[in-house]
Amino acid sequence: MNILLTGGAGYIGSLACVRLIEAGERPVIYDNLSNSSAAVVDRIAALTGVRPELVEGDIRDRARLDELLKRSPFDAAIHFAGSKAVGESTRDPLLYYDNNVHGSRVLLSALHDAGVRSIVFSSSATVYGDPDTVPLDEQAPTRPANTYGRTKLVIENMLRDLAVAAPDWSVTLLRYFNPVGAHPSGQLGEDPQGPPNNLVPYIAQVAVGRRPHLTVFGDDYATPDGTGVRDYIHVMDLVDGHIAALRRRHGQPGVRTYNLGTGRGHSVMEVLQAFERAAGRSIAHVVAPRRPGDVARYWADPALAARDLDWRAVRSLDDMCRDAWRWQKDNPDGYAAAPDRIRTA
Ligand code: NAD
Numbered sequence: 001m002n003i004l005l006t007g008g009a010g011y012i013g014s015l016a017c018v019r020l021i022e023a024g025e026r027p028v029i030y031d032n033l034s035n036s037s038a039a040v041v042d043r044i045a046a047l048t049g050v051r052p053e054l055v056e057g058d059i060r061d062r063a064r065l066d067e068l069l070k071r072s073p074f075d076a077a078i079h080f081a082g083s084k085a086v087g088e089s090t091r092d093p094l095l096y097y098d099n100n101v102h103g104s105r106v107l108l109s110a111l112h113d114a115g116v117r118s119i120v121f122s123s124s125a126t127v128y129g130d131p132d133t134v135p136l137d138e139q140a141p142t143r144p145a146n147t148y149g150r151t152k153l154v155i156e157n158m159l160r161d162l163a164v165a166a167p168d169w170s171v172t173l174l175r176y177f178n179p180v181g182a183h184p185s186g187q188l189g190e191d192p193q194g195p196p197n198n199l200v201p202y203i204a205q206v207a208v209g210r211r212p213h214l215t216v217f218g219d220d221y222a223t224p225d226g227t228g229v230r231d232y233i234h235v236m237d238l239v240d241g242h243i244a245a246l247r248r249r250h251g252q253p254g255v256r257t258y259n260l261g262t263g264r265g266h267s268v269m270e271v272l273q274a275f276e277r278a279a280g281r282s283i284a285h286v287v288a289p290r291r292p293g294d295v296a297r298y299w300a301d302p303a304l305a306a307r308d309l310d311w312r313a314v315r316s317l318d319d320m321c322r323d324a325w326r327w328q329k330d331n332p333d334g335y336a337a338a339p340d341r342i343r344t345a
């Protein structure tokens with residue numbers, strides 16, 4: 001299949017690109033490089049022996065999308081492109097409604113007019129907000145607690161409405177829990193700009209000496225050790241979930257929503273200890289008050305994806321930390337050494 005990967009130069013998209021090539025598909029990356037580097041294409045080529053085409057463009061640029069869709073017939077799109085920082089979404093909500101919601105709207109119109117009727121969308125467990133009970137299945141109420149999460153829910157609903165109006169659309173909404181880790185080669189991974197917002201990249205930068213210590217946000221939650229509990233999923237398991245979704249859902253009309261998680265929760269302290277084992281060194285931490293907006297604990301019920309997509313996460317927390325550490329130690333400054341690094345403000 002010819003597959004359009006919006007945001008395919010990013011953390012998850014670049015790894016999905018590797019897996020798609022390995023599965024014999026033909027991905028084309030469409031990315032404005034606002035949070036990524038063109039250097040990933042070299043790395044993908046070195047890993048797979050195939051250099052995917054990278055089209056530099058914005059999902060809000062209808063003319064550019066039309067040009068691409070006219071010259072390359074696509075069977076399906078995987079839509080990763082978007083902004084994803086919770087704190088930034090609270091400070092600059094209009095940016096998130098513009099890039100995520102408006103961007104997705106322009107993309108969907110362009111796909112629809114070009115006759116593409118199959119999409120896999122990167123949604124997030126953040127659409128659930130503070131859960132009443134865990135584990136979370138796909139029927140749990142959606143009441144996102146921040147702007148970023150609300151934009152994801154708006155896009156989900158836009159896709160649902162589109163599939164009602166145009167029943168030949170095949171829409172798969174994948175709600176990611178907490179993707180971490182890297183390609184096992186250490187060649188592709190997460191490259192946050194500025195101080196990482198997320199736990200594992202932060203721990204990794206402390207371990208490699210770029211930051212003095214991890215700040216643990218709260219140790220007084222109602223969890224076994226008092227620190228927050230999340231469902232961390234190896235990013236390679238996550239991208240395998242996309243391949244499974246494409247295989248099972250392509251050509252099947254209607255909307256399906258799946259959690260992509262392991263079904264297990266781990267606390268901040270458990271992750272820190274697993275990373276210490278992976279890196280073979282102790283990692284300094286200090287405890288600080290809770291981070292506003294955080295919830296105590298949640299993890300997925302991934303049974304529906306297992307049943308419908310025949311997909312399960314198989315990698316352990318130790319695998320996630322081992323691969324995150326290999327990536328960090330081999331690329332202490334991420335892709336920064338690459339001459340074409342695009343930096344955003
Ligand atoms: P990322 O920032 O590494 O990748 C997103 C890519 O989209 C980047 O390469 C960026 O340059 C590109 N992009 C952004 N706006 C664009 C635009 N207007 N036009 C074209 N390209 C644009 O993020 P990621 O971690 O790989 O996340 C991919 C998707 O998964 C996002 O939609 C994100 O919201 C979602 N998601 C991520 C997580 C996570 O923890 N990483 C969790 C849940 C959901």
Ligand code: UFG
Nearest residue numbers: 124125126177178197198199202215216217228230268294
């Ligand atoms: N944490 C720390 N110190 C840090 C960073 C995080 O103690 O420096 C803690 C948090 O308080 C939380 C846990 O580590 O208990 C995980 O925090 P992350 O920021 O790594 O992840 P979140 O669960 O807050 O959110 C992430 C992404 C969202 C996505 C969500 C999906 O940031 O975009 O997972 O579940 F939607």
